[in-house]
Amino acid sequence: MNEVAVVKNQILDVEISDLINNGMGLVKINGYPIFVKNALPEEKVQIKITEVKKTYALAEVLVIYQTNPYRVTPKCKIYDQCGGCNLQHLSYKYQLMMKTNFVKEALVRIGKLDVKVNDCIGMQDCWKYRNKTQVPFGVRNNKVIAGFYKENTHEIINMDTCEIQDALADEIVNYMKFLAQKYSIPIYNETEHKGNLRHIIIRKAHVTKEYMVTLVTKEDKLKNENKIIDDLVNKFPQIKSIVQNINPQKTNTILGDKQKVLYGDEYIIDYIGDVKFAISSKSFYQVNPIQTKVLYDQVLKYAELTGNETVIDAYCGIGTIGLYLAQKAKAIYGVEIVSDAIKDAKLNAKLNNFNNAHYEVGKAEDIIKKWQKENIKADLIIVDPPRKGCDSSLLDTIKTMKIPHMIYVSCDPATLARDLNILSDTFNIIEVQPVDMFPHTSHVETVVLMSRK
Numbered sequence: 185m186n187e188v189a190v191v192k193n194q195i196l197d198v199e200i201s202d203l204i205n206n207g208m209g210l211v212k213i214n215g216y217p218i219f220v221k222n223a224l225p226e227e228k229v230q231i232k233i234t235e236v237k238k239t240y241a242l243a244e245v246l247v248i249y250q251t252n253p254y255r256v257t258p259k260c261k262i263y264d265q266c267g268g269c270n271l272q273h274l275s276y277k278y279q280l281m282m283k284t285n286f287v288k289e290a291l292v293r294i295g296k297l298d299v300k301v302n303d304c305i306g307m308q309d310c311w312k313y314r315n316k317t318q319v320p321f322g323v324r325n326n327k328v329i330a331g332f333y334k335e336n337t338h339e340i341i342n343m344d345t346c347e348i349q350d351a352l353a354d355e356i357v358n359y360m361k362f363l364a365q366k367y368s369i370p371i372y373n374e375t376e377h378k379g380n381l382r383h384i385i386i387r388k389a390h391v392t393k394e395y396m397v398t399l400v401t402k403e404d405k406l407k408n409e410n411k412i413i414d415d416l417v418n419k420f421p422q423i424k425s426i427v428q429n430i431n432p433q434k435t436n437t438i439l440g441d442k443q444k445v446l447y448g449d450e451y452i453i454d455y456i457g458d459v460k461f462a463i464s465s466k467s468f469y470q471v472n473p474i475q476t477k478v479l480y481d482q483v484l485k486y487a488e489l490t491g492n493e494t495v496i497d498a499y500c501g502i503g504t505i506g507l508y509l510a511q512k513a514k515a516i517y518g519v520e521i522v523s524d525a526i527k528d529a530k531l532n533a534k535l536n537n538f539n540n541a542h543y544e545v546g547k548a549e550d551i552i553k554k555w556q557k558e559n560i561k562a563d564l565i566i567v568d569p570p571r572k573g574c575d576s577s578l579l580d581t582i583k584t585m586k587i588p589h590m591i592y593v594s595c596d597p598a599t600l601a602r603d604l605n606i607l608s609d610t611f612n613i614i615e616v617q618p619v620d621m622f623p624h625t626s627h628v629e630t631v632v633l634m635s636r637k
């Protein structure tokens with residue numbers, strides 16, 4: 185192991201060698217890595233060490249002597265304080281190049297795979313893309329604020345506008361701050377576990393332009409509830425649903441179990457392509473609707489469906505990927521661990537009159553094994569696991585199932601590379617396509633097409 189090469193508060197002049205996948209610049213001193221916030225490759229900078237660990241150190245930039253030509257001024261006014269984006273100081277073109285590299289590098293280093301990686305597909309307009317806004321309330325100088333937590337803290341930074349969120353959602357948040365002040369709503373204080381109004385969550389249906397507002401409270405009762413509802417819907421007729429979610433726990437988890445509809449429907453309706461989806465306040469739904477279609481079109485293209493195929497949609501959430509393919513397949517089998525999501529998936533299948541979609545609640549690793557025993561023969565399996573990747577027993581089952589094609593949709597290049605390495609004795613990797621679902625952050629989504637050897 186490389187020895188610790190620095191001490192806390194040390195000031196050093198260094199040249200950044202790389203950008204790593206959490207958006208930080210990297211410099212190594214005698215093999216010991218230092219991760220530098222807001223620093224880019226090829227930059228000569230003066231840094232201050234802020235934290236020293238056995239295997240790495242963290243640092244901040246004090247002076248930039250030589251600037252990377254792709255460095256840009258961040259659009260966001262609170263970029264330095266907010267932990268939401270970490271690549272706004274990099275031009276969008278370079279962000280995409282970096283994301284392609286993150287995937288390539290992970291496949292080589294972790295996956296031991298030497299395969300071609302296509303250029304990351306970016307957005308034409310890479311701002312204001314998010315369809316979901318979720319912010320906590322707080323109080324500063326007797327004024328209601330709402331915004332983001334300062335990076336690695338629970339201190340709320342007030343936000344009037346966010347460059348990656350929907351503009352109308354920002355207006356709704358600002359208006360809700362005003363209403364909370366006007367009607368003297370007690371704001372939740374997480375240290376003391378007192379007060380009532382905790383969070384506001386706004387969802388926008390990209391195609392229908394319907395909005396859903398969820399107010400998270402500690403208590404069942406919301407003071408001046410009717411006045412708040414009237415004011416919100418009068419000012420923003422786009423709001424089709426207002427939900428109160430009650431979370432009485434002292435916890436970092438935002439949503440509680442109990443909720444009630446205060447206004448309108450329990451769902452708002454959105455479309456991805458021609459497929460209709462009902463979105464509830466608790467549904468997992470991709471946050472970048474434009475790129476979701478790009479991602480799903482890539483899956484559809486790789487799937488090469490003729491109408492005779494049986495497709496397994498593993499980690500299916502509310503069924504979006506499978507239902508996007510359902511019109512062109514014989515049957516879809518979806519599995520997901522969250523039972524509410526499966527309820528939504530079944531509703532979504534019904535909404536589109538798809539009678540060929542079957543869903544089960546459970547762990548993908550258990551249910552797919554069960555399907556194997558039931559002799560369900562799939563022509564294609566799609567996996568879209570969370571960041572930790574697929575369970576190794578699921579990969580073993582997939583290998584023995586003799587499924588001709590597999591599509592892996594991944595939100596973490598490292599676990600993707602690990603899993604592809606495991607699969608590589610059974611499957612050939614045909615194509616690797618990164619898609620940028622989260623501009624200005626270092627996250628990257630990847631779609632991989634594989635065929636059985």
Ligand SMILES: C[S@@+](CC[C@H](N)C(=O)[O-])C[C@H]1O[C@@H](n2cnc3c(N)ncnc32)[C@H](O)[C@@H]1O
Nearest residue numbers: 499500501504520521522546547548568569570
């Ligand atoms: C990245 S999301 C994908 C959702 C969906 N495919 C989509 O595009 O909206 C991963 C999903 O896997 C689910 N999940 C996590 N672990 C699981 C497991 N062991 N078996 C089945 N589903 C699981 C999560 O609840 C989540 O809905």
